[in-house]
C-alpha cells in the first residue's frame with residue numbers, strides 16, 4: 001500500500017520552488033525570472049498578497065510557455081515584500097527599502113552567475129518597486145543581462161473599460177482569473193477606488209512628482225474603479241502579457257550582450 005497522496009505529482013515546469021534538484025540540475029537555464037511583489041492593502045476586495053500572487057503567476061506561466069517552446073526559463077520564488085514607504089500607516093503593510101531590494105538583487109545575481117544564466121528578467125508587480133535604479137547600479141558588475149518587465153504594462157489595456165492603477169479593474173480582473181476564491185464576492189462592498197487631488201498645483205499639473213501619502217490620496221486604498229472587472233478580461237490580458245514576456249525571454253536567451261543595439265558604424 002502506498003502512503004503517498006492520491007493527487008498526481010504535478011510541479012509546474014520551470015517553477016523552481018516546485019521542482020527537484022535532479023530536474024533542475026540536468027538542464028541549462030539561460031534565463032531566470034525574479035518576480036517582485038508586495039504586501040499591502042488592495043481596496044476592500046483584494047488580498048494583501050495581490051501583487052505577490054500575480055507576479056508569481058505571471059512568472060510561472062512565462063516559464064512554462066518558454067519551456068514548451070524549447071527555451072529553458074526558470075521562475076525563481078517571488079520576493080513578497082515591496083517598497084511601501086508611503087503606506088506604513090496602513091496596518092500590516094510590510095515595507096522593504098529600495099536599498100534592501102538592491103542588496104537582495106545583488107545576492108540573487110551573484111548566486112546565479114556561476115550556473116549558466118545569461119539573462120535575468122525582473123517581473124515587477126508593484127508600482128512602488130522602482131527597479132531601474134537597481135539595474136543601473138548592478139549591471140556594470142555582472143555579465144548577466146538584466147531586464148525589467150512591469151507585467152501590468154506588457155499587454156493591451158484596451159481590453160478594460162478603465163484599467164486603473166492599484167486594485168483597479170486590471171488587477172481585480174487578474175485576481176478574479178487567477179484566484180477567484182480570494183476576491184470578496186459581494187461587489188457592493190468594493191470601494192470605488194476614487195482618489196483625491198494634491199493640494200499643490202505643481203503636483204496636479206505634473207511639473208513636480210511627490211510620492212503619494214496613501215491615506216491622504218486614496219479613500220479605500222484603491223486607485224481606479226474595480227467594479228467593471230471580469231475574470232474573462234483578466235484571462236485575456238494575462239495571456240497576452242505572458243505571450244509577450246515569453247517571446248522576449250526567448251530572444252534574451254540567445255542574445256549577444258555585445259550587440260544588444262544595432263550600430264551601423266561598427
Ligand SMILES: [Zn+2]
Pocket residue numbers: 042050051125126166167171
Ligand atoms: Zn497591486
